[in-house]
Amino acid sequence: MKKFLNDPADFVDEMLEGIYRAHPQVTYVNDDKRCLVVAKPKAGKVGIATGGGSGHLPLFLGYVGDNMLDGCAVGGVFQSPSADQMHEVTKYIDQGAGVLYIYGNYTGDIINFDMAAELADIDGITVKQVIGNDDIASSVVGEEHKRRGVAGIFFVYKAAGAAAANGLSLDEVTRLADKARANVRTIGVALSSCVVPEIGHATFSVGEDEMEIGMGIHGEPGISRKKLAPADAVVDEMMERVFAELPAGKGDEFAVLVNGLGGTPKEELYILFRRVSQLFEARGSKVKYVWIGEFATAMEMAGASISVLKLDAELDPLVAAPVNTPFFAHYTA
């Protein structure tokens, strides 16, 4: 393992110290660096909180900023933060309009966010939840509630953030976030493993000439492991599964996110997007918004994921809205 570390036990907290030094638009509450919040909350706005394990930057904390999220509870590498940390974030970001939790579908996160919501309820803060479950490789159609949340949560954040910035109520922000959630699908492919700093060796191994389609962002087993195919063939196989669930016909409009898992160069992501774009074009569908880069990583895992959001008249302007966060800025002309 070659990593830039001091003591592996300090990995998360030293990362956070760097974040706070680099990005004064975020700060922390309760004297706990793992309770990250916007430095200047907007009065009267619905608060949006997220949270989850470390090891996925820019996910989750990287999207706390203008017109996106207001707070994030930060866990250890691939570990849930505590209910108490989530509760502290909740108290700070509530401006009287309630708080929406948006996070991925993982057992530890669910237990702790549920608990935090119960603690917030005692304080008189109304909390709603939308749980990302976009990873189509993690369970079959009909069992979507078992699917993990991965990079597609980016679109849920963006839709909810824009809705809250527009001054909508907690119920409306929740409805729109849930609509984005229901209309996004993601599929990933891994070429190599990740290394958890405190463990110090690869979580799993993928052969030199192999790929694993559908692997999770913590190394959870995927759908199939096979010989690495040419990029176009890999995209074709992945997108076939996406199109099976999100039909793309003539005139349909989409937003696409091609996400690097940490160890794959952007050049390769563009090679993948080239093919994704061709497939939409062949169907007469339009890719209206595109983001390519690292949005939800798994430490140094080589690989990529493709997230697709089906747009409609309601979601389109929310996805198009400008945002400015430490890890993601989107300006419009």
Next chain:
Amino acid sequence: MDAIRADELIGLFQSWRDLFAAERDFLIALDGKVGDSDLGITMSKSFAAAYDTVAAEGAAAGLTKLLRSAGAIMAKTAPSTMGTLTATGFLRGAKALEGKDAIGTAEAAAFWRAYATGIAERGKAKLGDKTILDVLDPVAGVLEAQAASGAALAPAMAAAADEAEAALERTKTMKAQHGKAAVFQEQTVGLQDAGATVGVFLVKAMSGYVAG
């Protein structure tokens, strides 16, 4: 004792604290067979914090406020799954007793029913999954029957404690479905579940306290 009022509740938390301190190493060893050994630490820490909190707030805070404060501090102190579940139980129990200032047999039944339901919901567990629920659900059932027949709190809790022991024995035949123990499903047969053991301790301490 035929009812637990705010004053006695503080004493009950002291009993729980003392019991979980005494059983800390036993629970660590039990959990270590199939889990990650943190259960004894979680329980002793969270009940120590709960007792300190309710003792500091004092009886004047009232029965349900004390239960709520205990749940909240437990969630803060021990952010492990079992700590969160135990905390949930106290918060839900507090809700079920809203407006009451004493726990008699009917209230004890309502408390443990809400406790068990809260844990089932939060932990997404069902009966037979080899969890604390497999102890607390039959305990609530016994207390409901005792309340229906008009039994006083002490004998009702004694019956509940007997049922808890019997229910724990029954978990030995079950296969673990949750947490780290689920990885060892087959090997868990024959072992008593660590979380279920916590359930027995909770009920037995309460029974012992009201008998005294």
